[in-house]
Amino acid sequence: MSELFQHRARKRFGQNFLKDAGIIDRILRSIHPQASQHLLEIGPGQGALTAGLLASGARLDVIELDQDLIPLLKLKFGLNPLFHLHQGDALKFDFSALVCNGKKLRVVGNLPYNISTPLIFHLLSQHAVIEDMHFMLQKEVVKRMAAQPGGGDWGRLTIMVQYFCQVEHLFDVPPECFTPAPKVDSAIVRLVPYETLPYPAKDHKLLELIVREAFNQRRKTLRNTLKRLLTIEAIEQVGVDGSLRPEQLTLADFVKLADQLFLYQQHEG
Numbered sequence: 001m002s003e004l005f006q007h008r009a010r011k012r013f014g015q016n017f018l019k020d021a022g023i024i025d026r027i028l029r030s031i032h033p034q035a036s037q038h039l040l041e042i043g044p045g046q047g048a049l050t051a052g053l054l055a056s057g058a059r060l061d062v063i064e065l066d067q068d069l070i071p072l073l074k075l076k077f078g079l080n081p082l083f084h085l086h087q088g089d090a091l092k093f094d095f096s097a098l099v100c101n102g103k104k105l106r107v108v109g110n111l112p113y114n115i116s117t118p119l120i121f122h123l124l125s126q127h128a129v130i131e132d133m134h135f136m137l138q139k140e141v142v143k144r145m146a147a148q149p150g151g152g153d154w155g156r157l158t159i160m161v162q163y164f165c166q167v168e169h170l171f172d173v174p175p176e177c178f179t180p181a182p183k184v185d186s187a188i189v190r191l192v193p194y195e196t197l198p199y200p201a202k203d204h205k206l207l208e209l210i211v212r213e214a215f216n217q218r219r220k221t222l223r224n225t226l227k228r229l230l231t232i233e234a235i236e237q238v239g240v241d242g243s244l245r246p247e248q249l250t251l252a253d254f255v256k257l258a259d260q261l262f263l264y265q266q267h268e269g
């Protein structure tokens with residue numbers, strides 16, 4: 001089959017194919033798919049993870065952007081009735097349209113690193129239809145997702161991911177496990193959306209706005225970065241010190257500020 005489909009990895013599609021059987025097996029064991037579940041793989045590529053996912057007996061939907069990989073995927077898996085192939089862009093995909101019988105999706109992927117952050121935000125916007133996610137990402141990105149307040153890794157990605165999900169950095173994967181080898185280290189992360197958010201904001205769009213504004217200039221104090229949105233009195237009324245920098249605030253602090261902005265907008269409206 002490999003002579004029939006000589007596929008040259010494409011940089012613009014973030015193609016670094018997994019080749020290490022031990023790592024593939026470790027990822028599949030971490031996911032532990034069951035026949036009763038509904039799986040969704042983003043970017044199946046040449047099927048390194050796909051075969052093991054299908055072996056679980058679960059329904060598997062896959063979304064692949066590169067048209068040239070479609071014939072190979074059809075040839076390898078097309079006869080399996082559990083396999084559902086979608087050629088398209090995961091960034092624009094409506095995942096909720098895949099849900100059948102109310103069964104939430106278990107999302108999996110060795111993600112294209114060039115689009116991983118917007119893709120994670122797109123998935124978070126559909127968190128209600130997702131049971132959990134297991135992703136291979138650039139290690140730096142996983143460190144940011146799992147960060148604690150107070151350090152340089154704590155930022156917009158951390159806060160929005162931790163607002164919706166429990167985050168677990170599972171293990172690291174070195175470049176030589178891929179072909180071609182990426183220039184960066186990789187890691188596997190597990191994200192489990194909360195059934196009930198621990199710090200629910202009145203409007204999470206306002207949380208996104210506050211967080212974006214605060215981290216746009218992360219060296220400045222909140223009283224400066226947020227002055228377009230909230231007065232210093234409004235910031236301090238909810239018990240947040242306006243002389244702090246954004247990396248010193250917890251998720252709960254950001255939610256308080258977002259709810260304060262919500263109240264202000266209600267007043268003005």
Ligand SMILES: C[S@@+](CC[C@H](N)C(=O)[O-])C[C@H]1O[C@@H](n2cnc3c(N)ncnc32)[C@H](O)[C@@H]1O
Nearest residue numbers: 013016017018043044045048065089090110112
């Ligand atoms: C890092 S490779 C992983 C391939 C395979 N899963 C593996 O582990 O060997 C990323 C895959 O995502 C696909 N891809 C890139 N951008 C995409 C997008 N926007 N939507 C869906 N798939 C995409 C690439 O073509 C590629 O197959």
